[in-house]
Structures are given as C-alpha cells and as structure tokens.
Amino acid sequence: MFDFETAYLAMASRDARFDGRFVVAVTSTRVYCRPSCPSRTPKPENTRFFGLPAAAESAGFRACRRCRPDAAPASPEWNVRGDLAARALRLIAGGAVDDEGVAGLARRLAVSERHLHRQLVAEVGAGPQALAIHRRARTARLLIESSGLPLADVAFAAGYASVRQFNEGVRAAFGCPPGDLRRGRTAAVLDAGGVLELRLPYRAPLAAGAMLDLLAADALPGVEEVTGRTYRRALGAGEVVVAFPDPPDSPAATLRLSLDDLRDVTAAVQRCRELFDLDADPETIDAALGPLARARPGLRVPGCADGFEMAVRAILGRERSAELAAREGGIPGAAALRTHSDATVRALARAVNDGSLPLDRGADREATIAALRALPGITPWSVSIIAMRVLGDPDAFPGDDPRLLRAARRLGIAGDKKALLGYAERWRPWRSYATMHLWAESE
Structure with missing residues (x-):
C-alpha cells in the first residue's frame, strides 16, 4: 500500500x-x-x-x-507475493471459503483460524469471511449485468445461501437492490446450449497474439485449441472459449462459458484470469525487463486450467502427453495415474493424491518446489515450468532450455548457459516473463 x-x-x-x-x-x-x-x-x-x-x-x-x-483487475501485488496473506487471497478468489469454510482454508494454509484472520486484517484490512463476501458480491454484479439469468439463479451461482442473503449482500456492497444493477442494461441471455458470455478486464497493454502463439505451440490435441485470437478448451464437464478482439475496443477479453452447474461460474472465471495472467501489471514488468520487452509489450505468463494436468505435461513433454490424452480422452486425474509407467508421473500422482503435494496458486511455493525436486527423475526444466504455470511464480527461469539460449544468442545477450543465467539476474523478480519473451523470440 x-x-x-x-x-x-x-x-x-x-x-x-x-x-x-x-x-x-x-x-x-x-x-x-x-x-x-x-x-x-x-x-x-x-x-x-x-x-x-x-x-x-x-x-x-x-x-x-x-x-x-x-x-477493476485485482491488485497484481498478491499474485507476485508468496507469503501467507497472498496465498490466502488467491485461495479465497478461487472459492476456498465457499467450498470449505474459513476452517478449511486455515487447514490448507496450516495455520489457526484466529491467526489467519489476524494476518489478513493486518495486511489488507479485512478477514477471510469479509473477503469471501466481497467475492460473492462481485460475481453477482458480473452475472446481473452480463447475463439474462433470473436473479434467483444469479444468487445461487454467486454462492449465496438464499435470495434474501443475496439481496442484502448486493445492497450492502453497491447501495442498491440487484434489480437496479440490471435496469437499463441489455443483457446477453443464455443461448440454447447454455452458454454464458462475460467480459474479463485486464490492464493494457496485452500481447495477446504472442501469448496465444505460445499456447498454440504447446496445445494438447483434443483438450485445447487456438484459432486466431481465440482459445478454447474443455473445463470439467463444460467448455471455455476466450477471445481477444483485435484491436480491442476496451481492455477486456470475451469469455464464453458452457457449464453444467452455474455455481462453478466464479471458479471458472478465476481460472481463466489465471490462465491468461489478466491481473498482471505489464507496465511495471516491461520496465524491469527493459529492451527485452519492447517487441511484445504486455506479454503475459500463461497459467493453467488444472495444476496436476500441467505438471504431468511438463514431465512427459508434448508428444507423450498428447498420446496419453488421446488414449484417455484427456489427462486423467492423480488417482488414475498412481500406477503410470513413468516413475516420475507415478510419484507425482501419489503425492498429489494423498494431499502432500498441492498444485495450485495457494500452495507454498518454496515448499512445493522442494517437494517437486525430491521426485525421482524430475528435471530442473519441469520444476521451473510447474513453478511458472501452476504456482504462478513470477521469477521461475528454466535456464537449461535450449530455446532460451538460442534466443539469447540471437539478441546478443549471452553466448552460453552460464552467461545467460548471470544476465538473467537483472530481470528478477520477473524472470518468468523474461522466459516468455525469449521463447517468443526463438520461434
């Protein structure tokens, strides 16, 4: 602050x-x-x-x-930081309090409820329950103004226990009843396929084309697809489609959601924000990267739709991951891969399945990276990719990636791995973003 x-x-x-x-x-x-x-x-x-x-x-x-x-897009500070408060805020944004209550959130963070409340009030001025209430109100407003859903459906989709609680929550947050937020607006109605269209604001600039090119190069056939400036992928039992208009009439992407249960809307929106790094602060990052960022201002670090899936892909590589997805109809969950033929995937699946290795934005980054490094056969490259795309670490750097060295040579930055690692120190704490720029340069 x-x-x-x-x-x-x-x-x-x-x-x-x-x-x-x-x-x-x-x-x-x-x-x-x-x-x-x-x-x-x-x-x-x-x-x-x-x-x-x-x-x-x-x-x-x-x-x-x-x-x-x-x-407005969320404060980028909390995505960068890896301390208790930042982890709690990311988990609350993902719906942890609605799903597990404050007690469940505290257990995931390995602290007492009292300590968690005290820490959050000291850091941000509000406790976990107040933050969850704000999250519900924000989701409610998004659905009220962007969709034609009946207000009663909006109430439960946003996580309220009753219509009365919904009315009181919206009035407290915005100073008017829910109906007033919708009055005078032309809302998109769910079509026959149950598709809901929403807007995802971000901070400009955003190098959407370069980011989508990188996602396309790594796309898993049958699971995700990039066409022009549109990204599509399966998400649980539904599907998400995110489009980046060119040129944009405002700094916002268009999200089309197809979900079986509207109560999953908030979590899906948050996953998409993380998938495209929409809460980043590009001006600060680009200033720190200097000349490296000039060709593609606003290039983001893509996250992932599922942490375990991304970790398996980082370990197996694109070709073997595609074979697994084709055989199974996607990357199976941890329980199904406990007996996989690859020893590293097998160890990863068992650790995730027993709860000792959380793979999400709320995980303790240092502890999780240490646990990943302890897995048999895992490479430093895989650990870096998981840290970058699953944990949201802004400073991961897979220095042993030959594409980075190839780009560094082309740009006259460094001629060998040791020199590149030394040069990359000037990009801290944004080396994940530097990685994206180097990858884009190597294509």
Whole structure:
C-alpha cells in the first residue's frame, strides 16, 4: 500500500495505472472509487485509502456506481507475493471459503483460524469471511449485468445461501437492490446450449497474439485449441472459449462459458484470469525487463486450467502427453495415474493424491518446489515450468532450455548457459516473463 501523499496525488491526477492497486473511500459520501474516477476530488480530511475493495466494504463504504471499482483487475501485488496473506487471497478468489469454510482454508494454509484472520486484517484490512463476501458480491454484479439469468439463479451461482442473503449482500456492497444493477442494461441471455458470455478486464497493454502463439505451440490435441485470437478448451464437464478482439475496443477479453452447474461460474472465471495472467501489471514488468520487452509489450505468463494436468505435461513433454490424452480422452486425474509407467508421473500422482503435494496458486511455493525436486527423475526444466504455470511464480527461469539460449544468442545477450543465467539476474523478480519473451523470440 502506498503512503497517503502518493495515493492522494495519484487519485487527484486520475491516474488509471493505480486502478486495482488501491481504492479511494470518501467519508462524506460513504462511497469508494477507483483512483481514476472522474468524480470531484474529495478533501484530504474526507479521504481514506484501502488496499482492497473488500476492506472498504468492511469499513462501511459501498462501491461507486460510476467508476465501478469492484470490476477493476485485482491488485497484481498478491499474485507476485508468496507469503501467507497472498496465498490466502488467491485461495479465497478461487472459492476456498465457499467450498470449505474459513476452517478449511486455515487447514490448507496450516495455520489457526484466529491467526489467519489476524494476518489478513493486518495486511489488507479485512478477514477471510469479509473477503469471501466481497467475492460473492462481485460475481453477482458480473452475472446481473452480463447475463439474462433470473436473479434467483444469479444468487445461487454467486454462492449465496438464499435470495434474501443475496439481496442484502448486493445492497450492502453497491447501495442498491440487484434489480437496479440490471435496469437499463441489455443483457446477453443464455443461448440454447447454455452458454454464458462475460467480459474479463485486464490492464493494457496485452500481447495477446504472442501469448496465444505460445499456447498454440504447446496445445494438447483434443483438450485445447487456438484459432486466431481465440482459445478454447474443455473445463470439467463444460467448455471455455476466450477471445481477444483485435484491436480491442476496451481492455477486456470475451469469455464464453458452457457449464453444467452455474455455481462453478466464479471458479471458472478465476481460472481463466489465471490462465491468461489478466491481473498482471505489464507496465511495471516491461520496465524491469527493459529492451527485452519492447517487441511484445504486455506479454503475459500463461497459467493453467488444472495444476496436476500441467505438471504431468511438463514431465512427459508434448508428444507423450498428447498420446496419453488421446488414449484417455484427456489427462486423467492423480488417482488414475498412481500406477503410470513413468516413475516420475507415478510419484507425482501419489503425492498429489494423498494431499502432500498441492498444485495450485495457494500452495507454498518454496515448499512445493522442494517437494517437486525430491521426485525421482524430475528435471530442473519441469520444476521451473510447474513453478511458472501452476504456482504462478513470477521469477521461475528454466535456464537449461535450449530455446532460451538460442534466443539469447540471437539478441546478443549471452553466448552460453552460464552467461545467460548471470544476465538473467537483472530481470528478477520477473524472470518468468523474461522466459516468455525469449521463447517468443526463438520461434
């Protein structure tokens, strides 16, 4: 979080670069806004700053209807950090509190509920339950404004236990009943196939074409497909299609979801945000990478739809993974691969199946990387890829990848592996992004 003077200056100058990094709460109106909100600048004595919208809501403020601060991309700080608070925020965003309760979240993080609550309040100004409530309200608004779903269906899809709780939650967060959020809007209705269309905002710039080219080169036949600027893949029993308009009329991708259970909407949206790294801060990253980022400003590090699937693919490689997917109709789950012929996959599956090796954005990165390195036969390259795409580590660097060295030579950066590893130190803590740029250069 920024000091008061810096935050106030950013807000007074309507600097959109700070949107999502903090929100501005006005005590005289009890409304909180984006820093870039065009509303009249409040007096300093009437201004408070919060790191997250949920913290402002916990303090009794509601979201501005004009600038919609709750719809901004999430703060990139929490994706970069690997500490307890950051891990908790990523798990809450993925629905951990709705699925397992605060007690289950605390168990996954190996801390007490009290310690978790205290840590989150100290770091972001809101406890896990308040953060989960904000998540439900944000999802509800997305579905109210972007779909023609009946409001009762929206309530349960967003994770509310009842319509009454839904009405109260939306009113508390946005200062009006759910119907008012939809009034006057032209909403897309679920088509005959049950497809729901939503928008995924991001921070510009975004090198969508280069990112999709890299995903296409690694696509698993029968599971995912890249056509032009559109990505399609199976997700559970449904399907997701993400399109990046060229040129975009606004910094947002279009998401089309086909799901059997609408209660999976929030988790699917979060997975897609992680899959395309939509909460990243490209200006900060590109500035740190310097000349390397000039050809493809805003290039992101793709995540994955399923952590175990991605780990198996990193171990087996594209050809063997494709053979497995063709034979099984996709990459099977951990329970099914405990007896796989490859010893490393077998060890991975057993560790994931017994719960000793979590493979998601909420995992302890250092502990998980150490556990991966202990698997028999796993390569440093595979560990780096898993760290980068499964754990969301922004600083992973598969220095033994020949494509990186080939690109480094072409760019005049380094002539051998040792020199490349030394040069890459200047890219910390964004070496995962440097990897993407080097891979794109090597194609």
